[in-house]
Structure formats: structure tokens, C-alpha cells
Amino acid sequence: MAANTTNLINFVFDIANKLRGPYLPAQYRKVMLPMTVLRRLDCILAPGKEALLKEYDKLQAKGLEGKALHKALARKASKDRKHPLYNISPYTFEKLLADPDNIASNLVSYIHGFSKPAREIFEAFEFESEIEKLDKANRLYLIIQEFTRPEVNLHPAQVSNHDMGYVFEELVRKFNEQANQEAGDHFTPREVIQLMAHLIYTGDEELYTPGIARTIYDPTAGTGGMLSVSEEYITEQNPQAHLELFGQEYNGESWAICRSDLLIKDEPIDNIAFGDTLGDGVTEDGHPDKTFHYMLANPPFGVEWKPQEKFVKKEHKQLGFHGRFGPGLPRINDGATLFLLHMLSKMKPAPEQGGEGSKIAVVFNGSPLFNGEPGPSESNIRRWIIENDWLDAIIALPDQLFYNTGIYTYIWLVSNRKPAHRKGKVQLIDGTRHYQKMQKSLGNKRNKLGDQHIEELTRLYGDFKDSATCKVGLNGKREKRICSKIFDNRDFGYLKVIVERPLRLNFQSSAERIQRLWEEKAFLNLATSKKRKNQAEHDREVQEGEATQQRIIALLKKLRNTLYQDRTEFEDVLNAAFKRADEKLPAPIKKAILNALSERDP
Structure with missing residues (x-):
């Protein structure tokens, strides 16, 4: 991270501390994230502000309004942009400070003056309610004043889109840490995304053809890190590539940050849908009829999918393989593989x-x-993927790599266009030693991937061969260890076969076995009574039970000391003996007798 980016993040946190009192630290994000976006847009629009306002007055004088006015303003504002971004209010941050008595209403008016896509971002932040709260707490003027300082110049000439991505990432992480929330729900560490980009685009030489058009999709877009890193990676090597970014995000704040990032970079923001990708009955898949060339995602780990259960099961039952979830459904307490099935349904047809x-x-x-055991579970999903020859590689990552968990994680590479030498094969790569310790922990994140680790793991994937040595650790030291192994698809196949055999017992009314009847609870309960208050009744029931026990013992002793190896035959003898003696044989007592008089007999 560049020094000026680090300084900027520190400045923003210094400003956040001025909210202390009216806001708890866990609430700082409600103000600081939308204010950072607002200041960025303010800096972008400031140079052309006066010219746009003059054009706005001319158009109004001509009687233009509604869509016609928007189109005309968009043309004026879009001379250097493909996607319109403008603000028709007379305010800038500096002008807001010039009228401190009306700063709250003027700020609301300023936000309402944005073109619709930008307004929707601040609606998602629910920022107007915070403006009112800040004004009542006498903090609004102070916060805007601090954001107007030269140290917080967010113009793209000062802070590139790449660095702005880092700023958003770090702000979200730190504010989530203050709120004791799981930062991993919102973004993936930048170096992990860089590794994913290196891996997924390795071997795709056509991607670097000038003018090529490709689509990239993230169904759990968060703040848009995977989309922006992918775009940077490709355009650095092929500036003439035409890339379309698509995504979906259910967290309003993350959705707003993602869309603001695209808006700032002059890219279409309507491709980032809002809502639950799997479907929850209220929102659903935002790109139902689209397929994509590349897909990247970090679905939530170990999160149950009960909110989506009804919707997902309905689609699974009604559509089967014509829908997204044909191969089966995972256990309810972890829906990660549902997102993979969702992405598989959006693959473009294979080259063949x-x-x-x-x-x-x-x-x-x-x-x-x-x-998941064999059957309708994760096992069936894995089987379906491997039998279709889509699983390309699995890369095991180091632990303590993510902000919200210290567990080991894995990158799956899945493709329906494997090159010929990879067909029918799966590559496993052990990257658990490819890391360096961080100087300062960030939540649970104590390790990070350096550039040398990303390059080495990418090399192992690209070489596609068994490797007994690889470079690991901070200094890229070569170790003798199996780092890459190639397997046939069939190596992963297995079946679970349950062999059941009847319980084989013999039966005999011997003295030793009859004695074991006194260990059976049902037999002992014959000589008990629940009548505690009436002692006479209690004693009478106990005596009657003891008498029944003695009659049963005597009856069993009269049976021949024959060894029966057929349960049915012995039961017939037992039933006949009790019937001759006119003695009842309740089911619990019969079970107790059979248990006592039986032994295993192979």
C-alpha cells in the first residue's frame, strides 16, 4: 500500500474520532463511508461545475424538464465520460461551509442534485438520516470542514482508482473491526484476489488480443474487489480489451460502495444487481438469463441457508438440471456450494x-x-463436477490469511474449456507454506501472500506437472516437498457400500441365562409401585409383582434346556408355555426374557 494511501486512511480515521460522543465507534462507518464517497465525487465534478450549471440554466430557460433535461445534461457532463455523472445543485464542499446555519438542508439538496445513479448510492447508505443526526449533535459542519482539508484530496489525479480501492477496503475492514463484525463478509484480502486473477487468466492467450470483449461476474460482489482487480490485471496487459463487469450483492452498504467505485471509474453500474443471489422470496438472481466468460467469488463460509431454503428447494424440485441446483443440495448449515452451482449454471457453452x-x-x-456422504449432498455435487470434467485445480492456501477467520482456505478452479493436456485431470497444489508473516496482525489475518508467492503458485499451476520442490517463505527458499500433484478424474471416485446382516442369536433357558433376567429393567419394574401416599396399596402392588416374578422364573425353569438357533421356534415354545400356565406375557416382559436368554451365535 502506497504511503500517501496509508496517510489518507489515517486522516479519515482522525476525522472519524471527532464523531465520538454522538456516535459509538461501531457506528462511525454510517457517516465515514458515504462521506468518503461524497468527497470523491465532489472532487471529480468540481472542475466542470460552473460550466454545467450555466448549461442547466439555459436548458431550463428553454423549458426542458424530466428525461429530456437529463439527456441534455448527460451529454454535457459526458464529454469525457461514457456514463453520465453530474450534479445540478449550486453546492460544493467549500460552498456548503459558507452557509453554516443551513448546512444540513443544503447538503441534502446537494445529494438530491446528483444524477440518478449517484443518488441511489446515497439512498442505499441511508445517509439523510445521519445528516439530521450529525446536525443535531453539532458535528456536521466539523466533519465537512475536515473532509475539505487539502490532506483529504480525493481527486483521481491525487488518488488513483486502484488506490481508492485500497482505501475503501481498509476503511471497511477497520470499521467492521470496531463494530466486532466479520469483515470477511464484505471483502477478500487484495493479495488473495490477485492470486485468483493470476490463476484464472493463466493460459488464456486470446484474452490479450486487442479489442477482445469479455464478461466478468461475481455473485457475491461485496465492495467489488474481485471485479476491479480482474479489470486491472487484464487492462494492464491489454489496454484495448473491452470488459463488462457484472455482480450481485445483498448488503446495501457494500452494494453502494461497489457501485460508487464503478461510477467513479466511468463504468456501467446497473450491472451490479442488489439482492440475494440464491433467492429468498423477496429478491432473486439479478442476471437470470446471462452467461459469463469469467466468474470469481468468495461465498460466505459456514453460513446456513435457511433464509433461502424454501426458494432453493422449490427450484431444485421443479426445475432439476434445467435450473441451478440439479445435482443436489448441501447440508443446511453451509450453503457455499450453492453459489458454485449458481455459477456453473452461468457458464457459456463449451467449445465442443x-x-x-x-x-x-x-x-x-x-x-x-x-x-457429505455419497447421495444428495456435497458429495453428489463434487461427483457431478468431476464427471463432467470441470474441476481443473484446487490450491490449498495458508491459514490466518483472512480478516475474520484463521482457518485454511482453498481456491477451486473450475472450467468447461480445459486445454487438451488438462482434460480428464485434476491438479492439487499445496500453497500452505507460501506466505510471509505480517508485521502487525489485522484481526485474524497474521499471514499474507507476497508477490513471490503469487508468482510461484501461478507457475506451479501453469507448468501442470508433479513437482517435488517449490519456493516458499519470505525469501523464496526452495524446499523439497510435494507442491503440485496431477491426478486422473477417476482417482477421486468412491462409493460407500453398507453391508447389513441380521443379528444372529441362540436361545436357551439355562440357569445362568435365567439369572440374567434380574438385570433387565422391565422385569425389575414388576415389583415396584408408584403409590407413595398409601403405604398399604404400595406394599400390596410390590408383593403382587414379586409373586409374578417368581412365577415367570419357575415357568422358565420348566422349559427344556434346549439350545434354539431359530428365534421364531423359541418364541413359539415360550408363547405356548405362558399360555398353558395362563400367565400374561406383555411385550416389555417378552423382550426382557429374549434379551436375557439369548447370546450371539455366528
């Missing part, structure tokens, strides 16, 4: 089917790898 095919990179914990 006349299509371009797709590649997927997804981060999982160990659960999708190991859980």
Missing part, C-alpha cells in the same frame, strides 16, 4: 458445443471438499 466456455475461481473453506 460451439461456445466459448467459461472459467471459475471460487474461495472455499474445507467443508465443500470433505463433507
